[in-house]
Amino acid sequence: MARRRSISSVGPGAPSDEELKELLAAVTPVADHKALRPWRLITLRGDDRLRLGEALDEASGTQREPGEINRKPLRSDLLIAVVAKLTEHPKVPAWEQLATAAGAAHLLELALWQAGWGVMWRSGLATDAEPVRAAHGLAADEQLLGWLYVGSVDDYFKKKLAQSSRPPLDPEQFLSRFGE
Known part of the structure; x- marks a missing residue:
């Protein structure tokens, strides 16, 4: 997990639905x-990515x-839309449900990384725009959190990662004691 990195430019190929x-x-x-x-997760492959591009253009007013x-949606053979489905519950606030959806997405990122795939989580201002929501078939109680762009990792980058001396972030900045 400590060696996981976001891969901004993944290569061709992607896991099959069965592998997912x-x-x-x-x-x-x-x-x-x-x-x-x-x-829930929605896979986008092939022409689905073109339709997403059209929805993003419509949302941003791009002609x-x-x-x-x-x-942009063609940067990867597979996009996985991460959707939070919020439910009214007296003991589980919306923020906690969003955190669970984000946690599921990050666990999937880690699982994909472990399986040898590169992943980049992308979002943007148009993520929750109506044309993008409609393209994904989202219900009123759902929120799109972005897309995992999934693909291969080229050998050069794998070698670069293996030789990296990039130290992990200092954990002290993230940890404190109660009352401090």
Whole structure:
């Protein structure tokens, strides 16, 4: 886990849906108060990514020349939309459900990394815009938290990581004692 890195430019290829289902075994134990399961994932492959690009353009008011497309969703063969599904509950506030959905996404990132895939979690101002929500078929009680861009990691980057002397962040800055 300490060697995981976001890969801003993943290569071609991606895990199959069957491989993803196997990796989800690492995600389902995410901390989840009252077992609400307040998250779901949507895979985008092939032309789904083109439709996402169109929705992002519509959300941002971007006009393109005929034949020109939004290439951002094409940076990866597989995008996984992370969706929080919020439920009214007297003991589980919305923030806690969002944290569970984000936790599930991060566990999936770690599982994908362990399986040899590169991942970059991307979001942006248009993430919750109506055209983007509609393209994903989101219900009123759902919130899109972004997309995991998944793909291969090239050998150069793997070698660079293996030789990296980048020290971990000092844990002192994140840890304090109660009352201090």
